Amino acid sequence: MDQIDLAIKLGRKSSSSVSEWEKGKYTPKIGVLNDIAEIFGVSITDLMNKDLSSDDGIRDKVISMYDSLDANRQQAVYNFTKQQYNEQNNVIEFPAPTRTQVSVYGAVSAGTGEYLLDGTPELVDYDGAVPEHDFAVVVNGDSMEPTFEDKQIIFVKKTNEARNGQFVIADYDHQAFVKKFMRDEHGARLVSLNKKYPDMLIDEDHELSIFGVVVF
Structure with missing residues (x-):
C-alpha cells in the first residue's frame, strides 16, 4: 500500500x-x-x-x-x-465423561414395595460405563444404602436362581424389590442393608419369584 x-x-x-x-x-x-x-x-x-x-x-x-x-x-x-x-502451550485435555442412554424397565423398591416392574422401557441418560446386562431398573427408597442409593440405576442379568449373598431383583408377594438374598441356619430371606428395615422371610406364607441378579 x-x-x-x-x-x-x-x-x-x-x-x-x-x-x-x-x-x-x-x-x-x-x-x-x-x-x-x-x-x-x-x-x-x-x-x-x-x-x-x-x-x-x-x-x-x-x-x-x-x-x-x-x-x-x-x-x-x-x-x-x-x-x-x-x-x-502444553495443554492437556481430559475426555468428557461418557454419557449414554439406557432402557429402564420400571422401578424396584428398596423400601416398602410400593412399585412394581412394568413392561414399558423408558430411555434415561446415564453417566459412566454400562456393564453387560439384560435389563435395568431404578431404585426407589433407602433400604439398600449405602450400596444402592435412591434413584440409582442398576443393571440386572436375568435368572430365576440366586446364590447366597447375591443382590437380587425379586417379586415378593407381587411387589418388586432389590434385596440381598441370604440362606443360612435361620432360613432363606431377603435382607435390607439399612437395618431399620426388617428381613423378608421366604416361606410358604409368601410368594417369591426372582427376576435376576444385580451386575456391577
Missing part, C-alpha cells in the same frame, strides 16, 4: 504524516494506531510490539481458504489448529 493510499484511508489529505511515521520522526497517536491496525487486520498489540515485516499474509490466506471450505473440512481445520495450539 502506498503512503498516499494509507493516508486517504486515515482521512488525511497528504501522505506527509505517514512518511514521518515511517522515518521514525513521529509516532501516531493511539487512536490513529488503532485505525491503522484495523486497516491492516492486525491487533494493535502486535502492531506496536512485533516485527510484522515477515508476515507474508499467511493469516489472511488461511482465513480466505477456511471460508471457502465446507462445514466438515472447516471442523477438521479447527481440530488440527486446536491440536497445534495445545501442543505448543
Whole structure:
C-alpha cells in the first residue's frame, strides 16, 4: 500500500504524516494506531510490539481458504489448529465423561414395595460405563444404602436362581424389590442393608419369584 493510499484511508489529505511515521520522526497517536491496525487486520498489540515485516499474509490466506471450505473440512481445520495450539502451550485435555442412554424397565423398591416392574422401557441418560446386562431398573427408597442409593440405576442379568449373598431383583408377594438374598441356619430371606428395615422371610406364607441378579 502506498503512503498516499494509507493516508486517504486515515482521512488525511497528504501522505506527509505517514512518511514521518515511517522515518521514525513521529509516532501516531493511539487512536490513529488503532485505525491503522484495523486497516491492516492486525491487533494493535502486535502492531506496536512485533516485527510484522515477515508476515507474508499467511493469516489472511488461511482465513480466505477456511471460508471457502465446507462445514466438515472447516471442523477438521479447527481440530488440527486446536491440536497445534495445545501442543505448543502444553495443554492437556481430559475426555468428557461418557454419557449414554439406557432402557429402564420400571422401578424396584428398596423400601416398602410400593412399585412394581412394568413392561414399558423408558430411555434415561446415564453417566459412566454400562456393564453387560439384560435389563435395568431404578431404585426407589433407602433400604439398600449405602450400596444402592435412591434413584440409582442398576443393571440386572436375568435368572430365576440366586446364590447366597447375591443382590437380587425379586417379586415378593407381587411387589418388586432389590434385596440381598441370604440362606443360612435361620432360613432363606431377603435382607435390607439399612437395618431399620426388617428381613423378608421366604416361606410358604409368601410368594417369591426372582427376576435376576444385580451386575456391577
